[in-house]
Amino acid sequence: MNRLLVALSLLVAPALALAGGPLEGQTERQPLNLHAIGMFLAFVALTMGITWWAASRTKSASDYYTAGGGITGFQNGLAIAGDYMSAATLLGLTAMVFGQGYDGYIYMIAWFVGWPIILFLMAERLRNLGKFTFADITSYRLDQGKVRTLAAVSSLTVVIFYLVAQMVGAGQLIKLLFGLPYEVAVIAVGALMMVYVIFGGMIATTWVQIIKAGMLLCGGTLVAVLAMSHFDFSFTRLVSEATARFAEVNLVKDAAGNLVGKDLLAPGGFLSNPINAISLGLGLMFGTAGLPHILMRFFTVGNAKEARKSVLYASAFVGYFFNVIFIMGLTAIILVGKDPAFFEKGLVPAAGVAGKVVGGNNMVAMHLAKFVGGNLLLGFLAAVAFATILAVVSGLALAGASAVSHDLYARVIKKGKATEADEMRVSKLATIALGLIAIGLGILFEKQNVAFMVGVAFGIAAAANFPVLILSMYWRGLTTRGALAGGITGLVSSVTLVFLSRSVWVNVLGNATPIFPWEQPALFAMPAAFLAAFVFSRLDATERARSEIEAFDDQWVRAQTGFGAAGASKH
């Protein structure tokens, strides 16, 4: 029973780290960290300068939403990596390797594997068919009003849940890293996000993400290299020392019921249920391919060639960084794990007791930075974490604002007759509204467990956005009715299943056992959405359905060749 509880509790933390979500639970406020604040202010000053420069270059709606399509594949690859790797990736996954060993590494490949699939199946088609939002693609030959409204509603739901989760995580993290009060941290993040997005649009957002990705890659590499120098750069020595130490502090029962040291390099408990494992893999892979702020990045490059290169660079950076985190986690087992200064009660002599890390396990990466590079490196890594949050929330806010202004206002309400100036004004108002909602809910949910919010965001992305998007690109037979049925089924089933699963039913509502026993809804909600879209499209015998099916041919040729695609605007 005890083991089961441990296995279950292990499921929550990684689910968070995975989804790029917030850090779980409340943190304790730490003493004011001046190095970190100084370096973060330098980052803010730099990005404000860029925002000012970007504002002068943001003239048309295309500049605002997609940087005029003028981002190169390399820049976009960095920006995607910056958009994708959150603070929880750095802190949460390092903590997982530190605490659970090889399991952390398994999660990293699940986090990575969506990228090749996005390239092979989607990247160039997104670029060839889309303009500003992914609803441009789903509504390409279907009913503009209905399909766009659905896409905008599901995009906004994803954005708001993800945004609030990030805000709560940001507040806890900044309290921990910088020693600032929670509310101050949330308001600062919300205010900076609004400034970047309102004044600098996609150009500023992209550069914030690029700079952040650069800082993250450099900071992580520096920590990993310095840490490896303590092991004479020998992976063999690192692993044998870490394995020995890991087995000392982590005990498990073997087949005979004897307590033995846990093997650092053996998979542990949390993916032992195959349904959970497959559902999680599906949810991550296709959730990534249905997140509006990630999809939007593909419209910022000039053509399909650059869109493909974006994935080439992005996957290189993401894959590289995960392996850096693996090294950080392994070295931390020795460097942090054997230093009494990093434990609340020092090192506990008894075997099988790991002791409580100061500030919680999420601080392991920070402690490692302090151990290998002193307060200066600690400050730098803390500033990187703050910058990381800003880059992620800015991308989210822009995606949410464009769903309101481009989809709902310009296309659904004004039926394509809105002027560009009006559309951009609405977008800026929407950004302010989203910023205020995020700050308000962020403060309101301070003491709540927000893990489920990331689950909801990924669930909707995988089960509502992805099926409609992929069918609209690949299946001639999709009709408006089918798209609506599929999208609504995915939306409702994924939200319902998350609420019936442990993350809400038990952790938030306090019931004893979950009604839905698995962690990720994707394995069930995705097939339901596909089935609904298929059945309702097939049963749709209206005149409109016939013309929608006929319109597929032109769309197919455009998707394949890029002829007629929105080009890069010239400056």
Added chain:
Amino acid sequence: MSSEMYSRMKQNPKFQELVKTRGRYAAGLSAIVLVAFFGYILMVAFSPRTLALRFSEGGTLTVGIVAELSMFIGFWILVALYVRRANGEFDALTAEIIEQAKADIAAQSRGVA
């Protein structure tokens, strides 16, 4: 104009060839990624001990680490292979198809005039 371009391109046998070749290539690469990844996930679920096996007695390299590192590198190589072929061969073919459709339409309008 656009619609006429699209129907002309679609009739071009080269277009059918592009769709077929690129579609097969993308599907094949996707299949490799999916089989490798879900195969690995099933190993984690059903045979975790295999992943913890060392290559040599008392060694530090396990089947799991080698498998996963190979996936990180291998998947990226597949990405690079696709980008190389799509940005070279497939894009050249696409440009040919577009040019030919344009030329056909221009020739036709001259004929009418």
